Amino acid sequence: MGHLIRCITTDGQIAATAVDTTDIVNRAEHIHQTSAVVSAALGRLLTAASLMGHQLKGEKDTLTLRIKGDGEVECLIAVSDSQGNVRGYPGNPIVEIPLNNVGKLDVKGAVGNGTLSVSKDLGMKEPYNGTIELVSGEIAEDIAAYFAISEQIPTVCALGVLVNPDLSIKAAGGYLIQLLPFAEEKTIDALEESIKGLPSVTEMLSSGMNVEQMVRKALNKFEVEVLDEADVAYKCNCSRERVERALISIGKKDLLKLAEEQKVTEANCHFCEKIYRFNETELKNLAKSAK
Numbered sequence: 001m002g003h004l005i006r007c008i009t010t011d012g013q014i015a016a017t018a019v020d021t022t023d024i025v026n027r028a029e030h031i032h033q034t035s036a037v038v039s040a041a042l043g044r045l046l047t048a049a050s051l052m053g054h055q056l057k058g059e060k061d062t063l064t065l066r067i068k069g070d071g072e073v074e075c076l077i078a079v080s081d082s083q084g085n086v087r088g089y090p091g092n093p094i095v096e097i098p099l100n101n102v103g104k105l106d107v108k109g110a111v112g113n114g115t116l117s118v119s120k121d122l123g124m125k126e127p128y129n130g131t132i133e134l135v136s137g138e139i140a141e142d143i144a145a146y147f148a149i150s151e152q153i154p155t156v157c158a159l160g161v162l163v164n165p166d167l168s169i170k171a172a173g174g175y176l177i178q179l180l181p182f183a184e185e186k187t188i189d190a191l192e193e194s195i196k197g198l199p200s201v202t203e204m205l206s207s208g209m210n211v212e213q214m215v216r217k218a219l220n221k222f223e224v225e226v227l228d229e230a231d232v233a234y235k236c237n238c239s240r241e242r243v244e245r246a247l248i249s250i251g252k253k254d255l256l257k258l259a260e261e262q263k264v265t266e267a268n269c270h271f272c273e274k275i276y277r278f279n280e281t282e283l284k285n286l287a288k289s290a291k
Contacts, residue, residue: 002173002232004054004084005211010223013183014191017054018175018211018218019232021047024086025161025172027234031273034093036163037105038073043161044107044139045078046086047174050232052143053080056120064119069137071112072097079271085235087271105163108137116142118150140174147178154179156191158218160201171205175218194221236272243267243276244286252290259283 004019025043028034034042045065053063059082067076074091100106113134120128130150134142140159147155159174177195179188195218199207204214216224247255247267258265259280268275278286 002050003211003229004050004232005215005229006054006227007215007224008227009219010225011187013180013187014177014219014222015180016175016177016215016219016224017051018173018215019047019050019084020173020205020211021050021232022169022172022205024050024232024234026169028088029167029169032089032093034090035095036167037097037107037110038090038093038095039163039167039169040105040161041073041107041110041139042076042078042088042090043169043172044159044174045076046088047159047172048139048143048157049078049080049088050084050086051174051176053082053086054084054230056082056122058082058123060123062121066117066119067111067114067134067139067142068117069112069114069134071110071137073110076111081235084230084232086232087234087236089270107139111137111139113137116146118146156195158201162202162206171202173201173205173211173214175201175214177218190221191219194219236269236274238269238272238274240276247278247283247286248290250290252287255283255287255290259287
């Protein structure tokens with residue numbers, strides 16, 4: 001179980017959200033059997049989705065982050081509900097490339113050049129969609145660029161995933177720090193001074209700091225008030241009923257063809273790898289509801 005906290009400075013000029021996603025990224029690695037660099041890339045995106053999803057207002061609102069690049073990982077998908085629970089998957093779970101020039105996992109190299117898309121389903125007729133070109137492929141910088149370009153919100157974003165030699169996750173998490181409307185110039189200067197020389201997210205978590213301590217260290221020039229906290233998890237909402245609806249959507253003709261071609265048809269969830277099986281009779285019954 002991960003833990004998320006949302007805070008505001010007492011002068012009302014800066015909002016901050018931080019989350020420990022160590023258990024979430026461990027769960028994702030276990031499901032998708034990702035290599036180290038893919039765990040780092042997917043873990044960062046899942047962390048960002050949790051932070052951004054928790055900002056949604058409606059109980060049933062959802063947010064989807066999608067990175068599509070020309071690197072070997074191909075694409076990354078992360079989906080969050082409004083509580084900050086997330087799920088996701090990589091296009092290619094196994095990428096083996098050298099470390100980058102500072103001896104760390106080369107997330108930028110695995111992702112390559114491409115785009116970051118943000119989709120918010122707010123219960124309206126159409127979802128809100130925004131897309132930007134990746135500015136680095138390191139993901140945190142890309143999230144900050146999305147806020148600056150698409151939502152005009154000055155944002156500091158830090159994301160981190162520390163992978164153990166056995167490919168389990170030692171630490172994962174991140175934070176968003178955002179200037180609120182009418183923030184004063186002196187507040188901006190103080191924020192820049194506050195985050196100067198700040199240890200990485202994984203350094204802080206590995207040293208035993210919790211998310212509140214991480215926020216207070218990042219905003220050490222300010223008084224901080226905690227607004228709310230939440231436990232968050234890797235949570236897939238797939239079900240047999242959802243898969244049935246998806247099968248019905250392919251049409252009567254194709255369902256009957258599947259029923260004739262194989263005794264058992266399998267459908268697996270991209271997010272949790274759960275397998276749903278349908279026999280010939282079940283497919284024919286679904287075909288009765290299809291067009």
